[in-house]
Amino acid sequence: MTQGLEATVDALQIRVDYLENELVEMAQNNSSDKGHAPAGPGDSMHIVGGNTTVPESKRARDNALQDAIRKCLCSIMGIAQSSSELPAPIGDGTFWEFIESEDSEADGGPERWLRPDWDRPWAANKDGWLIEVIMRIRTRGDSYVTSLSKEHLKSLSDEAYTSAIKSSFDTMVRKWQSKTSQRGKSAKETHLIRNKINNRKRAKADERGRVRHQVPAALDVCYDFQFTWPYQSTEESEEETVIPVSRTQAIDPDTDTEAAGRGGQDPQSARQEKILVSHRPAWRLQPTADMLRAVDVERAKLREAKLAVPGRGNQGNGAYKARRQGSPRSFKETKLPDVRKVQNSRCIPRNMVAPEWLASEHGKKFDTRVLIADAMVGVPNVGAGLQLQDGENVLGQGSDGAGGEGAEDELEYLDPQLRD
DSSP: OHHHHHHHHHHHHHHHHHHHHHHHHHHHHHHTTTTTSSSSTOOOOEEETEEEEEEEHHHHHHHHHHHHHHHHHHHHTTTTSSSOOOOOOOOOTTTTEEETTTTTEEEEEEEEEOOTTTTTTTTHHHHHHHHHHHHHHHHHHHHHOSSSSSSHHHHHHHHHHHHHHHHHHHHHHHHHHHHHHHHHHHHHHHHHHHHHHHHHHHHHHHHHHHGGGGGGGGSSGGGGGGGGGGGOOEEEEEEEEEEEOOOOOOETTTTTTTTOOOOTTOEEEEEEEEEEEEEOTBBBBBBHHHHHHHHHHHHHHHHHHHEEESSSOOSSSSOOOOOOEEEOTTTTTTTOOOOOOOOTTTEGGGGGOOOHHHTTTTTGGSSTTTTSSOOOOOOGGGGGOOOOOOOOSSSSSSSSSSOOOOOSOOOOOOOOOGOO
């Protein structure tokens, strides 16, 4: 399937290049052809060595020349075909890259690859490599496309080669710009997803902080880190069959699950809904998980009270999402965040990290003082709420911070192997 599409793309590119080149040649040859009688309406004669050829032959040779130029450029750039990913430009007015290999000395030196600058105009590029490409096509073009004769290649002017090469270059520039535009779009989408995930974590930390005082065990200073947003588990959207219940039955203290209530309405029939699922990280100890379970029961009550206020929450707009605990994350999927640039946060104390995870092959990468505090230190009470950075909106996607789709945690993590 992919090969078929690539062949189609190549064929279309050949046709586009030919048409563009033909228009240029028609304009250039218009004046020189005035002294010759046309063969017929709409036909133009191509003169080679004093002999005329029919328009069909010219069209075939022009297509073959464009194909040869494209293959020549790909060969000089070291890529398989024009549908392959184009090499990135070097910049600074440099258009050739020298690459050493094991056979470089035997072959007379390093390999030399063309690196056009797709971000600069044609005028800047042609000064750096056009003459060399013309010489190669003129002397070796028949090796790229066998239907081209050496005599025909030698008979073509530099202007004809320049026009055809520029046409192929312009096509490749459009391809490069399309690719870089898609990369920029992808990076922007990734940034938006990361912000959405982190806003959910901020909202969760804020809600837990507001009810922390209602759970005595949660007031222990050793849990201060757990009430900052980087240590919240990611809530991911999943499609599930849900049987809605009334809001008065929406809290299950035994499972830490909120049922999908709808503002006190009567229960409805089962339906597919997106709910937010949390996955406990492997570094979290069981006592911490038990404490958070009790906190989340109070948090669910807080959310219910908020949603019951007229004009708030899910008053028929479908913004409310049920939440539940999912399966724990595996050792390999679990990471510790780097909180050095996060206000009102702190490193997790070593005695709050599950020793079996920290001793695992994956966990060892996070065993560093940058990520784990060896001793308890006093910090401000972060449970009372969050201090924002640069005017950020804590809730981001709505009053419950649950808007939009979930995704894997996109926080920036430190690779201990790259740091002292």
